[in-house]
Amino acid sequence: MNPPPETDPTVGEVGERGVIEAIVAAAPSTRNGDDAAVLLNAAPNSRAVVATDMLIEGRHFSTTWSTAEEVGAKAITANFADIEAMGARPIAALLALSAPESTPVSFLRGVAAGIAARTGEYSAELVGGDVTGGDTLILSVTAIGSLGGNRPALTLDAARHGQQVVAHGNIGWSAAGFALLNHFGRADVPERFADLVTAHCAPTLTPGRGVVARATGATSMTDNSDGLVVDLRTLAHRSGVGVDIDSAAIAPAALLCEAAELLSVDPWTWVLTGGEDHTLLATTAGDTPSGFRTIGQVTRSDTVTVTVDGEAPAYDTGWVSF
Amino acid sequence: MNPPPETDPTVGEVGERGVIEAIVAAAPSTRNGDDAAVLLNAAPNSRAVVATDMLIEGRHFSTTWSTAEEVGAKAITANFADIEAMGARPIAALLALSAPESTPVSFLRGVAAGIAARTGEYSAELVGGDVTGGDTLILSVTAIGSLGGNRPALTLDAARHGQQVVAHGNIGWSAAGFALLNHFGRADVPERFADLVTAHCAPTLTPGRGVVARATGATSMTDNSDGLVVDLRTLAHRSGVGVDIDSAAIAPAALLCEAAELLSVDPWTWVLTGGEDHTLLATTAGDTPSGFRTIGQVTRSDTVTVTVDGEAPAYDTGWVSF
Known part of the structure; x- marks a missing residue:
């Protein structure tokens, strides 16, 4: 965080009421x-879907790199992706916030503005929350979604042998952005990599992609949060199947290759283990859903659950919480 | 926290999967x-109600005094009281958890057991969450409730002049328990004050009391979380009214007086400013709801919003978040 201007009060100065008013x-x-908060009357036959995700400064985001608006936007994407991954529509969010007394109120106003902008893309809104002092800046967001109709949600346990594995959105871009930020600092990342930086600091997921997948025959779905291999392995384990990815379908984009060459790393580490893209990975028995592309097949379960072109992947680690 | 026995692994040792399995x-x-998590099909005409509350060790609870089970139970009561205070029925909870790597897994198991026991009293359950490493033990709980029928929820802005102020549950008991714990330490609080200690470490709210109040003509409702005067002042401000409390109706119980004498404090500080009881305060135009007692009247707005026997209260501070 940059030092606040003289006229910018801290949360310790304005207190709980001032913080809430700003948000x-x-x-x-x-x-x-x-x-x-009382939510809208749900549509007939709809069910509520809920998910929560806690983001801690220094672990899940950095205010050295990210603006307040980006921190708010990322917290919403991370949570709404979990709702979309069920095939549901995000409708509301709650924010429980811990902030040190020295935090500028303008920073929290920025976080709230980022939340408002990103929830607005989904026609959703921030409906409530809680604020408290604390040693660390922490955002604990809860997302509430609406699952229409009687079809089941797209849980992790319904992938079956012979189905296609499909993906929506970029894979490995957030990890590439993180590596660039780590190496150069935000101000000095070459301008041509701006999309990679944004993919890390404020990732986006096109609203409604999960609902489309559910409507067109997808069976299981998850978001790419812990890393491609790890997330597909979780899905495969839960479904009792294997997954074979076609390397050509996930080959790193030119921009990723360029960044990797600059940093002298293998771009496949970003693609296979990066995570935090919050894009969607699904299996389907039907046509490839609009906006998705086929990246592999569901296979029979094997000792190596996730393979690339039939072989054990070159990299297979992922995000570690502890 | 007591040091774990040799055979009790830490969250750092078992990792995310081990923590989730234990919970x-x-x-x-x-x-x-x-x-x-996909929730049950709501009843016809019902709406979802959501609330969130973040509890930080050292600020909102102390593992020096409280058992793991009590920490979990208190987190649920604090959140479910906000749902009950709308006149809704709690049906589910989410837990986002931050814990240092050195935290014994058995402690988190105890927290989850406390959550399971308390949610079970409401026929509700823990349906999901998130776990992450962090410097501090933090529980961020989200409660989801169901509001039946077409009547409005019991918001803070519907108290009107001439209505009765009613209360369910003990007032000031949590603060008395806190004072005793602070003075004696858990082990040495005299046994006769056990109910006060429990009121602080694991407060209870009888399930369904908020639904009853809404069904029998209550207009506004809140829970006693920040202190009696502060919570009623918030309600009064939002409704544009005043509140006059009858001192005889909130006079400290004999047990409170005994504890206060032992500690040489005025028990009225606990009653008027204590908070954290998570019992219900409501206004009603009808009969006193079952389980509630009348403690005052809604008056016309005045410069002093909340009075006791027509006078400014002797103590009027409350919980401060920052």
């Missing part, structure tokens, strides 16, 4: 302001 | 285990 002003909702 | 074993739910 609500930047992310307004008619549903906010009470002990709890 | 799910202690708080099982068929809805858990995916990217997000």
Whole structure:
């Protein structure tokens, strides 16, 4: 965080009420302001879907690199991707926030603005939350979604032998952005890599992609949060199947190769183990859903659950929480 | 936290999967285990109600005093009270957890067991969450409730002049328990004050009390979380009214007086400013709801929003987040 200008008060100075007022002003909702938020009447036959994700400064994001708006936007994408991955539509978010007393109120206003902008892309909104002092800046976001109709949600356990593995969105871009930021610092990352930096600091997932997949025959779905191999391995284990990826279908984009050459690393580490892209990985028995591409096949379970072109992947680690 | 026995692994040793397995074993739910949890089909005309509350060790709870089970139970009561205070029925909870690597897995198992026991009292369950390493033990709980029928929720802005102020549950008991723990330490608090200690470490709210209040004509409701005067002042401000409390109706119980005498403090500080009881305060235009007692009247707004017997209260501070 840059030092705040003289006129910018800290959360310790304005207190709980001041913090809440700043957040609500930047992310307004008619549903906010009470002990709890009442959501819209759900559509007939719809069910509520809920997910939560805690982001800690220094572990899940860095205010050295990311703007306040990006931190807010990333927290929403990470949570809404879990709702989309069920085939549901995100409709609301809650924010529980811990912030040191020295945090500038303008920073939290920026976080709320980023949340408002990203939830707005989904026609969703921030409906409530909690604020407290604490040693570390922490955002604990809960996403609430609506699952329409009677079809089951796209859980991790319904992939079957013979189905296609499909993907929506870029894979490995967030990890490439992280590597560039780590090497150069935000100000000095060459401009041509801006999309990789954004993929790390404020990843996007096209709203409605998960609903489309569910409507067109997808069976299982997850988001690429812990790394391609790790996330597909979790899905494969839960479904009792294997997954074979076609290397040509996930080959690193030219931009990734260029960044990797500059940093003298193998771009396949980013593609296979990167995570945090929050793009969608699914299996389907039907046509490839609109916006997705085929990247592999569901196979019979084997000792090596996830293979690339039939071989053990070159890299297979992923995000570690502890 | 007591040092773990030799055979008790830490979260750093068992990793994310081990932590999740321990939590799910202690708080099982068929809805858990995916990217997000799908809740039951809501009843016709029902709406989802959501609330979140973050509890940080050293600020909101102390593992020096509280057992793991109590920490889990308190986190649920704090959140479910916000759902009850809307007149809704709690049906599910999510837990986002940050824990240092040195945390014994058995402690988290205890937290989950406390959550399972308390949610079970409401026929609710822990349906999902997130775990991450972090410097501090933090529980960020989200509660999801169901609001039946077409009547409005009991928001803070519907108290009107001439209505009764009613309360369910003890007031000031949590603060008294805190003072005793602070003075004696858990082991040495005299046994006769056990109910006060429990009121602080694992407060309870009778399930369904909020639903009853809504069904019998309550207009506004909140829970006693920040202190009696502060919580009623918030309600009064939001409704544009005043509140006059009858001192005889909130006079400290004999047990509170006994504890106060022992510690040489005025028990009215606990009653008027204590908070954290998570009992219910409501206004009603009808009969006193079952389980509630009348403690005052809604008055016309005045410069002093909350009065006791028509006078400014002797103590009027409350919980401060920053």
